[in-house]
Amino acid sequence: MKKVLLLVLILLMFLSGCSIFKEKEVSLTKVSVNSDGSIHVEGKGRAFENTIALKVLDENDFLLYEGSSTTDAKDMGQFGNFKEDIRLNVFPQTDKIKVIAYIVSPKDGTITNKDEKIVNYDLPYKTVLVFYGNTKKNPEMLDCTKVFPVERRVASNSQNPPMDTMKVFLLGPTKKEEIEGYVMSTPKNLTINKIEKIANNKVQIDFGKELLDVGGSCRVGAIRAEITQTLQQFYPGYEVIISANGNTEEVLQP
Numbered sequence: 579m580k581k582v583l584l585l586v587l588i589l590l591m592f593l594s595g596c597s598i599f600k601e602k603e604v605s606l607t608k609v610s611v612n613s614d615g616s617i618h619v620e621g622k623g624r625a626f627e628n629t630i631a632l633k634v635l636d637e638n639d640f641l642l643y644e645g646s647s648t649t650d651a652k653d654m655g656q657f658g659n660f661k662e663d664i665r666l667n668v669f670p671q672t673d674k675i676k677v678i679a680y681i682v683s684p685k686d687g688t689i690t691n692k693d694e695k696i697v698n699y700d701l702p703y704k705t706v707l708v709f710y711g712n713t714k715k716n717p718e719m720l721d722c723t724k725v726f727p728v729e730r731r732v733a734s735n736s737q738n739p740p741m742d743t744m745k746v747f748l749l750g751p752t753k754k755e756e757i758e759g760y761v762m763s764t765p766k767n768l769t770i771n772k773i774e775k776i777a778n779n780k781v782q783i784d785f786g787k788e789l790l791d792v793g794g795s796c797r798v799g800a801i802r803a804e805i806t807q808t809l810q811q812f813y814p815g816y817e818v819i820i821s822a823n824g825n826t827e828e829v830l831q832p
Contacts, residue, residue, distance in 0.1 A: 603691035604630055609677045615701050615733060617664040617677060621693070623649055624657045625681045632679055634664060636699075637672035638752045647679075668745045669732050671752070675699045702734040708747040709807040711800055714759030722796040723803040728755060740773050740812045744783065747808050763800035765792060771823070773809070775816075782819040783809060785829075789822040795832035802830060 604623035612618055623630045628651050634643040643666050651658025680692035709725040716724045728751070732742040748768055751760035769786035776782045783805065792801065806818040822829040 602693065604679050604681050605693045606677065606679050606695050609695040609697050611697060611699055611701065612663065615666065615669075617643075617666065617675070617697075618662075619647070619664060619677060619679070620659070620661045621647075621679050622657055622659050623679065623681065623691075624651065624655065625649070626654075626684045628654070628658055629682075630660050630679050631682050632662065632664065632677070634666060635676045635678070636670040637674055637676075638749075640668065640671055640749045640752075642666045642668050642670055642675065668749060669703060669736075669742060670699045671731050671746070671749075673698060673700065703731040704734045704736075704739075705729050706732055706739065706743045706746070707808065707811055708743065709804050710751055710755075710760045710762050711804070712759045713761060719796070722799040725800070725803045725807055726760070727807075728760065738773075740809060741770065743808060743812070744770055744773065744805075747804070762804065763797050764804050765789070775813075776819065779816055780819055781809065781813045781816045782821060782826075784821045784824060787823050789820075789829050790825065793831060798830045798832050 604621065604625065606619065606621040608618070608620040610618045617634060619632065621630065628649040630647045630649060632645050632647055633641065635641060643664050645664070647660040647662045649658030649660045674696050676694055676696050678692055678694040680689045683690050707727040708730050709727050711724070712726045713719065715726055730743065730746045732739055732746065736742045748764065748766055750762040750766055765788060768788050771784040771786060773781065773783045792798065802820065805820055809818050810816065819826060820829060
């Protein structure tokens with residue numbers, strides 16, 4: 579008798595549209611790491627304009643990728659499948675990564691539904707250094723140009739270690755490093771146009787126009803030190819020229 583009542587209850591819940599029987603608005607069905615380091619993602623969802631937003635983070639919460647995928651739904655409001663091979667912007671700094679698929683409300687931009695999966699990222703890497711200020715090792719900050727190294731990862735088969743290292747540098751200190759006093763003076767929102775040798779003993783790193791808006795003598799000195807010492811591990815003895823859209827005269831002025 580109890581079994582019959584239970585079956586009747588379940589049937590009534592199903593017919594009434596109980597949420598436990600509803601299909602998730604977005605779900606990840608497969609996440610794997612390709613041999614070239616890209617992330618293979620498959621899933622299913624229903625969203626405005628069939629657009630599923632995607633993010634990839636490492637365990638430091640460093641944002642490695644942000645983009646979207648389009649489902650193959652025939653009509654608006656229907657479920658469809660999506661599939662992407664995501665190329666990360668930065669090499670992960672931890673052994674695991676988190677892939678998040680989510681739906682953004684077209685009304686107010688809030689996240690209405692999401693699904694996530696954590697996978698191992700065990701591709702080979704080599705260790706490089708990035709340099710930041712430190713309020714504990716240099717508490718008075720009397721010398722704004724004093725910076726200290728921390729280790730980071732880039733792909734062992736990187737075709738451009740200086741560029742890949744600078745991308746990792748721009749992520750800033752980890753939360754643990756911040757507790758230890760590490761701070762980054764360089765703005766995180768910078769784009770890097772190029773890094774190239776311009777003479778036998780000079781290398782130029784060219785950022786986007788965002789760097790033209792930075793001033794203040796102490797901060798400018800700290801930024802120059804962070805960038806210069808991070809780059810000089812690849813160009814020992816070189817003078818580092820910093821520019822913004824090719825402009826070396828107006829960039830990083832006190």
